[in-house]
Structure formats: structure tokens, C-alpha cells
Amino acid sequence: MGIAAAVGPDVARRIAPAIEQAGFGALWVNDTPGADALEVSAAAAAVTSRLRVATGVIAVDRRPAPQLLADLARLDIPADRLVLGIGSGAARSGALGLVRDAVDELRQGGVGDIVVGALGPRMRRLAADRADGVLLNWLTPCAAAEEASEHRASDGAGRVVLYVRTAVEDDAVPRLEHEAARYESIPSYAANFARLGLAPMDTVILPDGLPGRVERYADVVDEVVLRAVVAQDGPDDYARFVDRVSESIRETADAV
Template sequence: MSMRWGMTVPLSGVPLAEHRVVYEAIADAGFTDLWSSEVAGADAFTPLALAAAWSPAMRLGTAITPVFTRGPGLLAMSAAALAEAAPGRFQFGIGSSSPVVVGDWNAVDFSEPYARSRDMLRFLKAALAGEMVDHDFGTFALRRFRLERPPATPPQILLAALRPGMLRLAAAEADGVILNWLAPTDVATALAEAKSAAADFDVAARIFVCPTDDAAFARNVGRRLIAAYLTVPAYAAFHRWLGRTEILTPMWEAWASGNRKGALAAIPDEVVDDLIVHGTPDECRAKVEAYARAGITVPVMALLPTPALESGGRAALLETLTALGR
């Protein structure tokens, strides 16, 4: 079973400038990894730059940094700087993100996500190794780019993947893959498409965790997340591929008609329980360990709100982190 144990940062309710105590609590609880994301909160790099200085024993990762929202050179510079700040401790997760994040929020054309991800992966491998890059990759072309500060230890590059084409690309050309929005029972289906990967290929997964024994509360939180994410075309296609077409079609149909309440009501408890970890901290920890047994080498929790966290403030947060640790 994986000895790595990750937490998504930053955590809600704590300003970034005050995260040092949070990172210390996470480390003291037995977590090995801090992983950031990039949607509409903090950017992917700043929380990890703070962690590089404040938590020198922790491994760091981005899951994910979009391949569209920064130019290739800037993306390479950001990754190189973090790799220099945390030598040997940083894994660089990239992915296509979504039309909303890329197009609606960043005013960038979201086209050819597979090709853009492939081309950025190939560019970053060369650039972070210190090579001069002068090449037309297809979705972008660069002239004579070379990092002024290539990291002495280039970061491993992981590729976010949902379906066979991207999973096979990750296995063939990346150092690992990042999975999302799947149950432990789905892991084998995904990894069957990455069977050509090297033995040291890392498999990271973000796992939504709602540590409360109030199942009704957790399922309500889970339904809102499922409706928000699994109606995105890429995630909808992913779950059709995983075999959830029949059980999720009522949600998709209600959502498409504009019936948001109906879409939430159409999500069965069994789907929420498959995709959202909830229960006591001990139960949550056991459920996350099921992902590790299924083949996830880097399980990364994403902490969801609970009544205790909402009313208990920072003390409740630190207590919860300790309870979820190993």
C-alpha cells in the first residue's frame, strides 16, 4: 500500500499568510504530500512556494496546472522556480482543465485539448531539462527558448487524464498520471489503459473527503459537487466510459433542461457514496486506503465542509487534519 498521504492546499478559512501552522499540523499528522489545484481560488504555485519554505520535508505537487492559461515559457519558468525552491520534492501536474476555466474565465480558446496537452508535455520535458527549444509543436511554436535557471533536479511531470487516449499518452510520455472523480472500483478500468507505463509511474488521485457522520449533510454537499463537475462534457464522457450512463442520465437530462433542483434530486445515494468519501475520520481514512489498494500511489484528500468545521473554526480544522492523518 502507498506510504504517501496527500492533502489539497490551501485550506478554506485560513489566509495564505497563516498557513504555516496548517502545514505543520498536516506534517505532524503523518501526511507526506501537499498538492495544489488551480480553478478560481489560489493559483497553483503560491501555496506550494510557501510550503517549500515552511515544510522542508513535504513533497509538493500541482493537480493541476492548466496547459492553456499560461504561455509555454511562463509555465516552464513557474515550474522551474518551484523545483529550485523544493529540489527533488516537486511533481508537476498539468492538464487541459475545462472550457469554463480556460475560455470563460481566462479568455483563451479551448481547442484541441489532447494535442495541446501532448505538445506542452513534450515542451516542458525538454525545457525543464535545460534544453534549447526551437520547434513547431503543432498547437504552438517556439523560437530559441531556454530557461535561464533550469532546475538541478527537473520535476517529474504528471498528466491529468480521464479517458483512454490521454491515459495512454501519460503512460507513454509522462512520469505519472493524475486521476479525478472516480471510485476505487474504477481505478482498474483507468489503469488498464496505462499498462505500458514504467514501473515507477506514479498514479495520483484527488479524493473528495467530507469527514462527518451526518450522511445527509455529506450527500447534499456531494450532490452539489457531482452536479457541478459531472455535467462538464469531459467528465460526463468519462463516466459514460466508466459505465454510469444509465444511472446518471436523469441528472444530465434535468441539467440540460435547466432544472437544477431536479438534477440534484436525480443523483442516487449510491453514486454519491461511490465518489465522495464521508463518515467519521477513521471511516474516511479507511476508504481512502481503498484507493491505494486499487493502485493509487499518491492519494490526495480534498477536504470538504462539515458542520463541525463550519462552526469550530481553526481548532476544529487542525483537529480534523490530525484525525485524518496516518
């Protein structure tokens, strides 16, 4: 499951135990302006015992590796439950070198599980060469299958993680549509959508498409992150999201 860091540590502390109890393997936290994915991840880790916490992703153009290592030391997140996701952020030049150097510094600093957020083929190749996995975003199951196959050909041991924006209630759909439009306005994402021949809304899960769609993604990648899009960002909204996804998975399993 995925949330935005903007929900804050308090909400994370309230919902993380329910996420763990429902059987989710990890809570992924987007690093958003004015909020800190590591702070939110630390809050979730403090009230759970098995749930992995992950950042998806922290931009190293504004939070370089030395700062991340200092923050990790201060927050004391259990190393065996942390996945540190990083990306190039808004860097317009030298993005590959920036991420490559950050991965190397984080490795030297003792970070054991690093994934790289990647759109284009060169950054995906860097993830295969240097990191423990690649984090993909805004893809259909078919496009995800192609990029996952490419990654595994380069790094058979690396894993492929995919963010899928998901709304399980009708009143959350307008917010999901707004999120899709916002990403389509970002030049790097717009170019990627054009290269793949996709529209952002082709890649999401809507309330009536939840049964079966999760399984289609799970068949082609190693980890599916259902990025929860809810009408409001209160704990009750996320609790209903967890319940609805869990119910859908149980129904699908029973049908099989």
C-alpha cells in the same frame, strides 16, 4: 492530502507543518480560478522540510509552459519536492497536442516530476508515454484498479495518483454533495461518469466510510490524495481533518 488554491498561501503556511508532522507524504493543491496553486505550494514548501508539494492540475491552455517555467524560477520551490500536475483545461480541440507540447517544454526547462491529469483513454495513454505519472479523479476503487492496471501495462515505471473527495465531518457533507453536482454538470466529466456507469457520489469518502475506504484505494493506486472537503476553509477545519484521518489510519493499523 489535497486542498484548493483558493484557501490561499496564509492558510497553507499554517496547516502544512501539521500535515507533514502527521506523516502525509504530499500536499496537493488544486489550481482554482482567481488563485495560484504554485504560490500556495511555495508557501507550504517554505515552512516544511520533507513534505512534497504538488499541483493538481494547472491547465496549460491558460498557463502555457513558458509561463509555468517563469513562475517556478520566481518562486524557487525545491525541485526535489515538487510534482507539477498539468492538464488540458477547457481546450475543446487539440488537447492532446497541447499537453504533449507542454510536457516536452517543461522537461526541457528542467522540471523533473510531471504528472498529467486525464479522464479519457487517449490522455491517459499520453501520460503513460510522456509523463512520470497520471492523475485520476472521481473513481470508485474498482474503476481506479482498472485504469491503474491499464496505465502500468503501458508504463511500468509510471505512477498512478488518485484524487478522492473526502469529508470527515457531517457538516461538510452538503459541500461535498455540491462539489459532486458541479462536476456532474461539466460536459467532459458527465461523459466520463456515463462511460463508467458511475455517479459522482459513488466515488467519495463520507465520514462513516473513512475506515477501510482509504485502504481500498491505497491497494490499487500508488498515491491516494484525500482532497479535503471541510465546512469552512479555516486552518482549524483542516487541522481537524488531518487529526481525523490520522486517527482512522492508526485505528485500522491497530486492528490489523
